[in-house]
Amino acid sequence: MRGIKLMNSKGRDADVASTSVRHTSRVRWLDDQGRQVRNVRILKSTLDHDLDRLLEEHGDPAKVADAMVEGDPEIDFEQYGSYLEDTSRVYVDPDRKILYSVQEWEVVRTPEGEEKERRPRVVSQANAGIEAPLRWSGKLLKRNAVYNRFMFALKQQLVHVNGLTYDFLFGIAKELEDKDSLMLVGAGPKSNQPLIFQRNGTAYRGFLEGRTQGEKYCLLLHLSNMELKGLPA
Amino acid sequence: MARALKFNYRDTELAAEMQKVDRSKLYGKVDVETLDDQGRPCTLATLASDGRTLIGKGGSALGVVSFDGKWLERGKLTPVDLQGEKIEPVPSSFSAPIALEETATIEEYLSHLVRSAYQLDLGEAGAPLLEALKEGTIFTFKYSYRGGLEYDQAFLLCNPDGVPFMLVGTPADIKFVGLAEETGLSDEDEEEAGGDDDDLDFSMM
Numbered sequence: 001m002r003g004i005k006l007m008n009s010k011g012r013d014a015d016v017a018s019t020s021v022r023h024t025s026r027v028r029w030l031d032d033q034g035r036q037v038r039n040v041r042i043l044k045s046t047l048d049h050d051l052d053r054l055l056e057e058h059g060d061p062a063k064v065a066d067a068m069v070e071g072d073p074e075i076d077f078e079q080y081g082s083y084l085e086d087t088s089r090v091y092v093d094p095d096r097k098i099l100y101s102v103q104e105w106e107v108v109r110t111p112e113g114e115e116k117e118r119r120p121r122v123v124s125q126a127n128a129g130i131e132a133p134l135r136w137s138g139k140l141l142k143r144n145a146v147y148n149r150f151m152f153a154l155k156q157q158l159v160h161v162n163g164l165t166y167d168f169l170f171g172i173a174k175e176l177e178d179k180d181s182l183m184l185v186g187a188g189p190k191s192n193q194p195l196i197f198q199r200n201g202t203a204y205r206g207f208l209e210g211r212t213q214g215e216k217y218c219l220l221l222h223l224s225n226m227e228l229k230g231l232p233a
Numbered sequence: 234m235a236r237a238l239k240f241n242y243r244d245t246e247l248a249a250e251m252q253k254v255d256r257s258k259l260y261g262k263v264d265v266e267t268l269d270d271q272g273r274p275c276t277l278a279t280l281a282s283d284g285r286t287l288i289g290k291g292g293s294a295l296g297v298v299s300f301d302g303k304w305l306e307r308g309k310l311t312p313v314d315l316q317g318e319k320i321e322p323v324p325s326s327f328s329a330p331i332a333l334e335e336t337a338t339i340e341e342y343l344s345h346l347v348r349s350a351y352q353l354d355l356g357e358a359g360a361p362l363l364e365a366l367k368e369g370t371i372f373t374f375k376y377s378y379r380g381g382l383e384y385d386q387a388f389l390l391c392n393p394d395g396v397p398f399m400l401v402g403t404p405a406d407i408k409f410v411g412l413a414e415e416t417g418l419s420d421e422d423e424e425e426a427g428g429d430d431d432d433l434d435f436s437m438m
Contacts, residue, residue, distance in 0.1 A: 021405035023346065027320060027382050029310040031299050037310060042296045047278060047287040079286065084293055086282040091267055091275040096287060098280070099269055107264040111257065121265060144369065147339045148392050151350050155405050159414070166412045209343060216409035222343065226256050230396040231352055 005133040006158065006168075009175060013133040014168045018156040018221065041084040047096045049074050111232060124203065127187035128195040134206070137191035140181035146207065150224035154204065158219040173210030173217035182207040185221065195223065235354070238399075239330040240362065246330050247358035251351040251399065312382050325380035326387075333362065333389070337373040342388050347402040353389070355397055366391040376401055 001020075007013040029037050047053065054064045054073055067073050091099040104121035128134060160166035176183060185206030187193040194203035204223035211218040235250040256262065267275040279288040297305045312320040355363050366372075366389060376387035378401075388400045 021346070021407045023403035023406055025383070026315050027312050028315070029297065030313055031305055032309060032311075034311075035300055037297050037299055037305055040296050040298050042294050043281070043286075043288065043292065044294050045289070045292045047289045047292070050289055050292075084279075084281060084288075087288075088280045090278055090280045090287075091269075092278045092287060093269045093275055094273050096278075098287070099275055101270065102275055103268045103270075103272075105266045105268065107266055108261065109257075109264065110261045111259060116261065143339055143343075145393075147343060148390050148398075151347050151400065152343065153347055155346060155407070157407050159410050160412075163412060211340070211409070213409045214411075216411040218407055218409045220343070220405075220407060226254075226259065226350070228254075228350065228392045228398060228400075229259065230392070230394060231252060231254055231258055 001159075003130040004128065004156075004158065005130050006172075007133045007135045008168060008172050009136050009138070011136070012168070014165050015130055015161065016165050016169060017159050017161050019159055021155050021157050021220075043080055043082050043084050045074070046076060046079065047092070049076055053096070123200050124196050126196050126198050126201065127193060128197050128206075132187070134185050134187065134195075135189070135191045137184050137186060139184040139191075140176075140179055141184060141207070143180050143182055143209070146182050149228055150205070150207070150222075151226045151228050152207070152222040152224050153226070154223040156221040156223070158208075158221060169219050170212065170215075170217045172208070173219045174212050176208060176210030176219075177212055182209045182222065194225075236327065238326060240333050240359075241330045242333045242359075242362045242365075245358060245361070247356060247362065249356070249359060249397075249399075250354040252354075254350045254352050254398070320382050322382060323375075323377050323380060323384050325378065326374075326376045327378075328380070331374050331376075333372045333374065335373050337371045337388060339371070341373070342371050342390070342400075344405055344407060345386055345388070345400075345402040346405050347400045348385070349401040351399045351401070353397040353399055359397075362389075363391070363395075363397055366397050367395050 001017045003015055004018045005013055005015050031037050051064070051074075054067065055061070057073075058064045058067050064073075091102050093099055106117075106119050106121045107115055108117040108119070110116050158169060160169050185191065185195065185208050187195050195206045196203050202225060204225050207222040207224070209220045209222060211220075235252050237248040237250045239246060239248050267277075269275050276289070278290075279293065280286070281288060297307055297310065299305055312322075314320055353359075370390075372389040374387055375384035376399075377384050385401050385403060388402075389397065390400070391397050
């Protein structure tokens with residue numbers, strides 16, 4: 001659950017919470033005695049024993065093959081097979097040295113795969129959280145006109161954190177339900193910027209949907225980064 | 234050649250060719266190149282917890298062990314649900330025609346997280362089905378690409394241009410909340426909100 005600041009149609013904002021609605025797998029695995037098992041990550045090979053390293057050391061593939069027959073230079077018997085935990089992702093240079101500073105470039109490609117542009121990578125900053133409110137854009141899209149225009153890959157459910165925000169969110173849900181519409185939600189002062197939930201995260205268009213059931217409500221923020229349109233011929 | 238699903242619609246069997254639709258096919262994509270200070274390309278590797286062992290792509294594998302750490306063969310394990318009942322594997326949806334009998338409302342469709350989209354070619358035999366989809370009918374059925382332990386939920390619908398799609402996803406865990414529900418942020422949640430863990434973090438862009 002994370003905090004999010006939301007504005008209603010009257011321009012009032014409130015800090016509420018958003019929860020993941022991701023479906024969790026309901027499958028467990030048991031061994032032949034009915035005991036639950038666990039997954040582990042195992043070390044198979046390391047960079048200092050890979051083929052490139054062996055070629056450097058022995059010169060050519062035939063000599064590497066000879067070395068592998070005579071001994072086992074590709075295997076580190078002390079380490080291989082051990083469990084991997086608390087690992088980190090690092091960049092390494094062609095000499096297999098860890099890098100502490102890199103240059104990142106974005107290569108923009110067309111749908112056909114052709115390079116269109118090359119530019120330094122810009123790190124996008126989160127813009128949907130508790131610092132700045134997601135404003136009421138007022139851009140309403142009828143539910144039956146929007147459901148088949150976008151692929152809604154993710155959702156967040158917005159929930160209250162106290163009695164005041166219960167009234168606040170229930171009111172928004174009711175208002176949207178009465179209008180049978182989803183509201184376009186964007187970041188920025190004009191609500192026209194895509195939503196980014198974490199630094200360097202994926203940018204999404206947001207669509208707020210409200211449902212009510214008696215005194216209960218369900219306020220969903222549907223997220224999409226793809227239109228549902230036909231492939232180019 | 235595109236793979237085809239078989240449908241039964243109003244006693245007519247038809248084959249629908251599927252083409253996966255993703256962002257790169259519609260908009261292109263952005264690759265990231267990483268260079269060192271000499272302009273040489275760099276690669277991502279995994280650093281083990283000892284701080285010196287470097288593991289390249291394909292250098293690790295998943296295994297299954299018992300509670301006391303003994304290696305287990307995956308084929309000898311039994312899948313069960315949360316109640317401990319054995320789960321029977323489901324067949325691939327390509328193994329038999331799918332009867333299109335059940336429809337979904339827009340609200341039901343919007344209550345799912347869509348993972349994959351496929352553009353369909355329904356052919357001439359699919360004209361009546363296409364007509365129904367263009368009128369706004371949403372058909373739904375259980376779907377599994379390869380077969381496995383759980384079905385996904387699939388939806389057939391048309392976009393505003395009349396192009397038929399199949400959307401595959403899973404039900405979202407949503408619920409109606411009332412005033413009495415405990416939904417507030419705990420101290421732990423506040424910490425999490427500021428951390429790196431993020432359900433929205435997947436590299437589609």
